[in-house]
Amino acid sequence: MTHPIVELRGVSKHYGEGAARVDAVQSLDLDIHAGTVAGLLGPSGSGKSTVLNLIGAIVDPSAGRIRLDGDAVFDNGWLRTDLRRLRLEKIGFIFQFHNLIPFLTVTENIEVVLHLAGWPKARARQRADELLDYLQVADRAAAMPAQLSGGQAQRVAIARALANRPRIILADEPTAALDSQRAGIVMDLLRQVAVEQGAAVIVVTHDDKIMSRFDVRHTLRDGRLVPS
Amino acid sequence: MNLAIRDIRHHLGRFVLTCLGLSLLLGVVISMIGIYRGLVADALVLVRAPAADLWVVEGGTRGPFAESSRIPRDTRNSVARIDGVAEAGSVTYQSVQVEVDGRPQRVFVIGFEPGRLGGPVRLEDGRSLVRSHFELVADIRTGLALGQRVRIGSDVFTVVGRTRGQVDSGGNPVVHMSLLDAQRLQFEQDGGAARNQAARGQQINPHQINAVLARLQPGTDAGAVAGAVERWKHLSALTQDRQEGLLLTAVVEKARKQIGMFTVTLLTVSTVIIALIVHTMTLDKVREIATLKLIGAPDRTILGLIVQQALAMGAISFLIGAALITAAAEHFPRRVIIEGADVAALAGVVTVVCVIASLLGVRHAVKIDPAQALGG
Structure with missing residues (x-):
């Protein structure tokens, strides 16, 4: 059995203290393996x-341990100081409303990640072209995000998430703004990425259209995992 | 990849309009400095035009510009005989109002002895005075044409020559006439007033002048000659440098402070406006900045986006403003002098202003939580 790509042990997160304390996540243990599309469900x-x-190192855990792609990154405190670099190296994000940068072309939206990661210009352009081809939006390479359909924009967002070859893809309601057909296409793409790139794809959703598309489903209630 | 340029390109229309508005404000700042330079230049035109080394005026005064000065006309002969004086000329100065083509026009009249120090140095067209009476050399700003006749006081003069850029410290154009005509204009009264003064036993001596200009022989110590002049207790002698200093402190100093304070106020207003524009631009990009942070962009990338846009806005606005004011300078009622060194210095100030102004946007951008990129 290989090590999980995402490994959470006893992770808790609370906001506020005393009477105002809210336990958002309590003693969570979670493993997501390579090649898996996992659903994170719950009301x-x-x-x-x-x-x-x-998992995305966006908020600080209150306690616990986190390993990402084999590296211990949190053990009752962050083990790395540059969390943005950590995200850049290990995590790709896909958002509900694609969040493409509106003043960059489709190609530039992908290149920006690679430039931040220090890729040379020519290689970044080549990688962006490959991804757009892979996601079948190469014909929209020069378009601005406002000129794309919802499905096209979400494909470009997936291409951006994959650009730096992260092993972890975090998707926040990626299909909420899409109809059933386009939602199915996006989920197929995410599965393809998980399998071909050996990535762990974690999808937060309460979109009924895609419930059957997950390899594993983790259901949360009041900050704890409950049987699905 | 330069995010600032790409964002500007995406919102080009809005950016250009913002720059145009800002350019007008910065143009006013540039014009303020140009107006001050013009003020100083105008103030010094009269003093520098005769290229004198020494100004002999009424004793105990700082005339003839900062204070009034009246000395006997024969003072010139005394001054001319002092050892080291190459040449000397008597002059009178006064402001009068004339009618040019039916419009009232304030002019500064210089009376001088034709062939001696104090006359017009460079003529734009026509000739200098050759007759003792009723000829005039007028600056082009008067609107007078060669050969045109104009009434000044009780006499009618014919314009025989024209100068360019000869104005007094108030920006009024200069006209040159013979000393005799100028004395008559300044000191002689018309019939009724003259009879009244005579009846009181208070007749005005028309054979007075305001100053004697002296040019010294090369190597002569101006201070020594001034000392020799001041042995006559009824006379004072001012060197050229002292005369220029007097004029600047007496005439220009308050205007300099006024314009300086107004310029600082405008620069402060510009800083506030640029800060508000940059802040608004940052607010418009909260989601994009959050997304950039989420995908791993370091703070320097975000700060670069904001500061570079502020600098680009400042630079473009400044260039447009400078071009507008340079083009419009000739149409100002008073001289506006745009000097390269001033423009360069102001460009430096605008750069600092833009960096300071962008701090508000930077402060906001640094606080943006990457989690704001998530959700609807």
Whole structure:
């Protein structure tokens, strides 16, 4: 059995103190393996977005240990000082509303990640072209995000998330703004990425259209995992 | 990849309009400095035009510009005989109002002895005075044409020559006439007033002048000659440097402070406006900045986006403003002098202003939480 790509042990997150304390996540143990598309499910306020933010090093855990792609990154405190670099190296993000940078072309939206990661210009352009080809939006390479359909924009967002070859893809409601057909296409793409690139894909959703598309489903309620 | 340029390109229309508005403000700042330079230049035109080394004026005064000065006309002969004086000329100065083509026009009249120090140095067209009476050399700013006749006081003069850029410290154009005509204009009264003064036993001596200009022989110590002049207790002698200093402190100093304070106020207003624009631009990009932070952009990338845009806005606005004011300078009622060194210094100030102004946007951008990129 290989090590999980995402490994959470006893991870908790609370906001506030005393009477105002809210336990968003409590003593969470979670493993996500390479090649897996995992669903993080639960009603609103169950803590699923907090879990996504914890894995994405966006919020500080209150306690616990986190390993990402084999590296211990949190052990009752961050073990790395530059969390943005950590995200850049290990994590790709896909958002509900694609969040493409509106003043960059489709190609530039992908290149920006690679430039931040220090890729040479020519290689970054080549990688962006490969990804757009892979996601079948190469014909929109020069378009601005505002000129794309919802499905096209989400494909470009997936291409950006994959640009630096991260082993972890975090998707926050990636299909909420899409119809059933396009939602299915996006989920197929995420599965393809998981399998071909050996990535762990974690999708936060309460979109019924895609419930059957996960390899594993983790359901949260009141900050704790409950049997699905 | 330069994010600032790409954002500007994406919102080009809005950016250009913002720059145009800002350019007008910065143009006013540039014009303020140009107006001050013009003020100083105008103030010094009269003093520098005769290229004199020494100004002999009424004793105990700092005339003839900062204070009034009246001395006997024969003072010139005394001054001319002092050892080291190459040449000397008597002059009178006064402001009068004339009518040019039916419009009232304030002019500064210089009376001088044709062929001696104090006359017009460079003529734009026509000739200098050759007759003792009723000829005039007028600056082009008067609007007078060669050969045109104009009434000044009780006499009618014919314009025989024209100068360019000869104005007094108030920006009024200069006209040159013969000393005799100028004395008559300044000191002689018309019939009724003259009879009244005579009846009081207070007749004005028309054979007075305001100053004697002296040019010294090369190597002569101006201070020594001034000392020799001041042995006559009824006379004072001012060197050229002292005369220029007097004029600047007496005439220009308050205007300099006024314009300086106004310029500082405008620069402060510019800083506030640029800060508000940059802050608004940052607010418009909260989601993009959050996304950039989320995907791993370091703070220097975000700060570069904001500061570079502020600098680009400042630079473009400044260039447009400078071009506008340079083009419009000729149309100002008073001289506006745009000097390269001033423009360069102001460009440096605007750069600092832009960096300071962008701090508000930078402060806001640094605080943006990457989690704001998530959710709807």
